[in-house]
Amino acid sequence: MFKVxxxxxxxxxxxxxxxxxxxxxxxxxxxYSGVVQVLYASGPVSLLISLFYLFQTDIAKAIENISRLIVVSLQVLKILLCQSEGVVRLFSRAVREQVDVYRHRDGVVRKVYQDHVKYCKWTTAPVAVLFLICGLSQSGIGIWTNFNFEQLQRQSNETLELPLAVPFWYPFDKNKHHLLALLFQVFQSQFTSFYCAGTQAYYNSIFIFVRAQLKILQYNFRNFDDRSEANRQISEDFTLTALKKLCEKHQELIRSVEELNDSLKSIMLLEYSVASVLLAALLFQVMANIGVEFNIYVFFILSCQLMAMAWNCNEIIIQSTGLASALYESRWYQHSQQVKVIVHLMLVRCQKPLNLTIGPFGPMTANDGVSRLKLAYSFVSVMSS
Structure with missing residues (x-):
């Protein structure tokens, strides 16, 4: 599940x-990790300095650079957060639990998990590929620009200004060291795509893993007394022990989701807050006829990224509330009063859904993803009128 x-x-x-x-x-x-992260973190600084010059010379490019600055800065923050101790610990635990699921003796449990592995690949891999294509296209534009610049340099006796696809600020003369400037631009473009794709796959894989755990728990709730039904000689104590283990597993999953929420709610808030600004900026550039094809492509990718996160968070809410139905569908009524009491308490707890929140602003749902797209459209409509 975590391969991508x-x-x-x-x-x-x-x-x-x-x-x-x-x-x-x-x-x-x-x-290697330290070097590339330090180099990448210099990107927002370079873009910010370049804005001061662009606002004096080219407002259109300055607006375009603001969206780039937001994207790169957001990725730096997401990188720092995904390497925090809490998130790494949760991810490590998920990787270990994945091995246990693959070794489970129940074929249904393995199939449920394998179905979610396929679902994870089909939701994370396409968005990752779109991000990588975006990075490659930016790198290709930079290489093509450099090729044309060298051709013009040979044909002209004058010192030409190197046209770069992204107007970074450099602490050196980019016309004399244009190859170094080009390499920095290609590096920034390519690693932005790697980080966008990687962090998106990272968080959504964890969300889908939680969803898989909830589906498996539903199956176990629904069939917690299968063994006692197959073998009448097995005592009621065995059923009670099995139910208590499922209750402990449910409590453990609740704690894991709460810990996951504490670690990721800042990232969710960043994604939610910045998404509207980015989407609106991209639409504004399209309407201003600035890089129409590229900005439409990036708008599509960011929309897919936002909707994938909102959908997977919404699925956690749905599947957690489905635990109550699964438990009620079991044969709890055929067992002792003690079993019925435990089932009743578990049903009460299952009424409170598990969720991942947008900072202090409530749980993330599919409606929140749609609302960001509507807000971006509304903003551009007001600005254009």
Whole structure:
């Protein structure tokens, strides 16, 4: 389930779990990780400085650079948050629990999980590919710009100004060291796509894993007394023990989701808050006839990213409330009073759904994703009128 996220995060240098037993290779990766993250973090600084010059010369490009600055700054914050101790601990636990599920002796449990693995690949991989294509296109534009610049330099005796696809500020003369400027631009474009795709796959994989755990728990709730039904000699104590274990598993899952929410609510707030600004900025540039094809493409990717996160968060709410129905569908009424009391208490707890919140603004649902698209459209409609 975490394969797509792992590949992208290893490439981007933000994978925190141990990858190899070799201390040397682990050290080399740690050095690589530190270098690329420091270089990438210089991007927002360079974009911010360039804004001061662009506002004096080209307002249209300045507006375009603001959206880039927001995207890159958001990725830096998401990288820092996804490497926090709480998130890494949760992800590590999910990876370990995944192994236990694959080894489960119940074929239905394994099938439920494998179905979610396929679902995870089909929801994270396409968005990741779209982000990578976006990065490659930006890199291609930069390389093509450099090729044309070298051709013009050879044909002209004058010192030409290097036209870059993204107007970064450089602490050196970009016309004399245009290859270095180009490499920095390609690096920023490519690693922005890696980080956007990697963090999106990272968080959605965790959300889908929680959903899979809830579906498996529903199956176990519905069939908690299957063994006692198959073998009448098994005592009521066995059923009571099995039910208590499921209750403990439910409580453990509740604590995990609460811990996950505490770790990710800042990221959810960032995504939710910045999404409207970015989507509105992209639509505004399209209406102003600035990079129409590219901005429409980025708008589509960001919309898919926002809706995927909102949908998966909404699924956690739905599947957690489905636990009550699954437990009620079991044969609880055929058992002792003690079993009925435990079932009743579990049913009461299942009435409170598990959710992931947008900071202090309540749970994230599918409606919140749609509302961001509506807000962006409303903003552009008001500005255009």
């Amino acid at each position: 996220a792992k590949i992208l995060m290893i490439t981007g240098g933000i994978w925190k779990l141990k990858m190899t037993k070799s201390n040397l290779l682990q050290f080399i990766y740690a050095v």
